[in-house]
Amino acid sequence: RNPSFSVKCRIGANMVWQAEKDGILTKGKEIVDATSGNTGIALAYVAAAHGYKITLTMPETMSTERKRLLRGLGVNLVLTEGSKGMKGAISKAEEIVASDPNRYVILKQFENPANPAIHQQTTGPEIWNATEGKVDVIVAGVGTGGTITGISRYIKQDQGKQIISVAVEPKESPVITQTLNGEEVKPGPHKIQGIGAGFIPKNLDLSLIDRVEQVSSEEAIATARRITA
Numbered sequence: 492r493n494p495s496f497s498v499k500c501r502i503g504a505n506m507v508w509q510a511e512k513d514g515i516l517t518k519g520k521e522i523v524d525a526t527s528g529n530t531g532i533a534l535a536y537v538a539a540a541h542g543y544k545i546t547l548t549m550p551e552t553m554s555t556e557r558k559r560l561l562r563g564l565g566v567n568l569v570l571t572e573g574s575k576g577m578k579g580a581i582s583k584a585e586e587i588v589a590s591d592p593n594r595y596v597i598l599k600q601f602e603n604p605a606n607p608a609i610h611q612q613t614t615g616p617e618i619w620n621a622t623e624g625k626v627d628v629i630v631a632g633v634g635t636g637g638t639i640t641g642i643s644r645y646i647k648q649d650q651g652k653q654i655i656s657v658a659v660e661p662k663e664s665p666v667i668t669q670t671l672n673g674e675e676v677k678p679g680p681h682k683i684q685g686i687g688a689g690f691i692p693k694n695l696d697l698s699l700i701d702r703v704e705q706v707s708s709e710e711a712i713a714t715a716r717r718i719t720a
Contacts (some may be wrong), residue, residue: 493534494624494707495529495532495533495535495536496610497529497532498529498610498614498638499529499530499533499534501529501533501609501610501613501614502530502531502533502600502603502606502609502610502635502637503532503533503534503536503537504533504537504598505605505606505608506534506598506603506605506606507534507537507538507541507543507598508605509603509608509655510596510598510605511541511603512565514629515596516543516596518542520543520594520595520596521544521545521546521585521594521596522534522538522543522545522546522595522596522597522598523545523546523547523548523584523587523588523596523597523598523602523631523665524547524548524584524597524598524599524600525547525548525549525577525580525583525584525596525601526548526549526580526587526600527549527550527553527557527577527579527580527634527685527688528546528549528553528554528557528636528684529601529683529685529711530635530652531549531557531561531566532557532560532561532564533673534598535547535561535564535566536546536564537568537661538565539565544567545565545567546566546567546568546569546587546595547561547566547567547568547569548568548569548570548571548580548581548583548587549561549568549570549580549583549599550570550571550572550573550575550576550577550579550580551570551571552571552573553684554684556682556699557674558570564692565597569583569587570601571583574680575685576680576688576689577689577690578600578689578690581601584597585597585632590613600635600637600694601636601688601692601693601694602692602693602694603694604694606635606637606641606694607622607635607636607637607640607641607644607694607696608641609637609641610637610640610641610642610645611641611642611644611645611649612641612645614641614642614645615641615643615644615645615646615649616645618642618646618660619645619646624630624650624652625651626646626654627654627655628654628655628656628657629642629643629646629654629655629656629657630657630659630684630704631656631657631658631659632658632659632660632685632686633658633659633660633686633687633692633695634640634685634686634687634688635688635692635694635695636691636692636693636694636695636696637692637694637712639656639658639679639694639695639699639700640694640696640699641654641698642656643696643699644696644699647699648678655701655702656699656700656701657700657701657702657703657704658695658700658703658704659686659701659703659705659706660681660686660687660703660704660705660706661680661681661683661686661687661703661705661706661707661708661711662681662705662706662707662708662710663680663681663687663707663708664678664679664680664681664687664689665705666678666687666689666691667691667695667697667700668705670691670697671697671700671703676690676691678690681708682708682711682712683706683708683711696711
């Protein structure tokens with residue numbers, strides 16, 4: 492169920508399915524979105540399966556492996572200035588679509604409701620069933636916010652169980668913590684790819700977040716290396 496080997500497979504498929512259902516994405520149209528990697532890889536798989544061309548924008552600071560894989564999957568990859576982060580990639584995607592709105596369809600993973608919806612419909616129920624409802628804490632890194640929002644909605648709202656939902660963000664760019672504390676939001680550069688976009692995504696329902704954990708880039712990298720050693 493995750494052919495491109497990440498949780499983003501689900502949102503890639505559902506955003507395309509929903510756009511087709513709504514009549515927004517039709518034959519001859521080209522998919523556009525901003526990505527740091529995994530959603531783009533998922534969208535590339537779905538685009539190929541459905542016969543769509545796809546253009547993705549990505550900060551130039553993302554890994555060489557992701558860039559090569561996306562190009563290998565047939566993506567027209569447009570790199571954006573690394574210092575502008577995901578906001579820069581999003582702006583470029585919007586610019587591309589504005590240049591020919593009859594040709595391009597932007598999916599907007601950070602605010603597309605089809606993103607958290609698929610986790611509420613599938614990921615949440617799978618976790619619930621696998622644990623026989625004996626789940627107390629959900630921990631998820633926050634990129635678009637779709638995973639933690641969708642799972643939390645299913646367990647807290649649909650099943651009525653008050654679990655603890657823990658959002659993980661980069662220590663160098665603690666925008667969720669700052670927002671919840673009513674502080675000035677000051678995003679910063681970090682090395683954890685896939686989370687910490689530097690802003691609060693519309694798909695992140697802060698009312699569902701019970702706790703925030705901050706992880707430094709060094710800690711994340713060291714842990715990843717230890718796991719794969």
